Amino acid sequence: MNNVRFEDVAEEAHSSSSYNPESKSQILCDPKSSNSITTDESLPERRNTSVETGFSTFKRIWREKKIAQADFEIVAHWAVIGNVLAVLIFYGVMYTWCALVLDTQDPSKVAMPWGNNDTIVVLVTITFCTTFMLIVVCTxxxxxxxxxxxxxARGIVFVSGIGITALLVSVTQYSIVLTYFLPTLWEGRKHHLNTYLAMGEYITVTSTLALIVAREGIIFMIFIQTPYRGKISYNGHFAKVVGGMFILSLFSFMPYLLATVLDWEGRIYYTLFVLIPWEVAIGVLAYYTYRTRDVSSSFSDWKSNFRIGIVLAVGSNLIVFSMVIDFGAPEYGVLPGSWELFVFYFASMAKIAYTVLDLFALLAVISVSDMKIIGKLSPRATTLVQCQSTAVTTSVAVKQSRIPSHGNPSLMTTASVTSI
Structure with a gap:
């Protein structure tokens, strides 16, 4: 298996065009320059003279088997709308159906297990299988x-990390429903927040945010913070960010874990500590997202990060707060016939599905169909233009740093293009 890293894309571009401050104006202005970009990937994009809908644009690029930056933005816009509607409709219908069954039938009639009325089990299983297959197909x-x-350009580590995390959490949540939720329903007991349930939600949100923050941090360092840094360790940065997030998460989850094991009074309120790493990660992600908003879509997923950050922040925080309020003490709880019984499960599955769809669904369609990417959408062309553009802004400063050496001018500093 080839060791594919998203930094190889720009490194390949760097190796094909070395930086020379004195010839920079020629590179950008002279189409005959040997260092100028002449590949098909960087040819001017065809501008649409008529207004196209997302469907007509997709039909055209599917027929031509090539996609430019403008086309990608149009299709991505409609893909987001489709993803949101699909998630809301499917998971909303599954949850509503499940809640209606609970609300209209005597829980004792839902025999354990796989009795005469196994509607709840079937709905929960369909939801899990759909989510699982969606993750497998996209990633x-x-x-x-x-x-x-x-x-x-996204990085195989990033794609694999999100996929593995989503699969593990979906399996965990489904197992919790079968082993904890349904017995609660069958036995007619009140439902209280389970430690494993909280851990499943904690893992999915923490892991997803850690991976997204790590990748967006690399984009920030390469294109914004240190454009002339010689080399950035991709795997090393991922290990630091993800490892740091998990250490912070461990210490934040420990109060609730200890309170549960030692049976402290009001232990459910210790779940509020789990919000600490989430808020830190969302704050850092918001900063990176804002700073990298002008980086091409070939590298930066800042729009997806913004949407996913909102979904994870709002959704996860609301779930935790609702659990604390509804299940905060032994005298409280949700009875088996209540609508709130399965909200945690369906909300968690919906968040997982939306995250995977927003990040990888369109990417999977483009890559599997072998569409040719042209113009600014090409990572290679984007890297060349980005590095050349940055070099122009510093060429004057570099020239001013000349000092005489044996009668010949020389440069005190050497600017090198960052390898991604």
């Missing part, structure tokens, strides 16, 4: 087409 296609430029 699997991206891993299969890992040599595609857009996939390489």
């Amino acid at each position: 699997g296609c991206c891993i299969w087409k890992r040599d595609h430029p857009l996939v390489k």
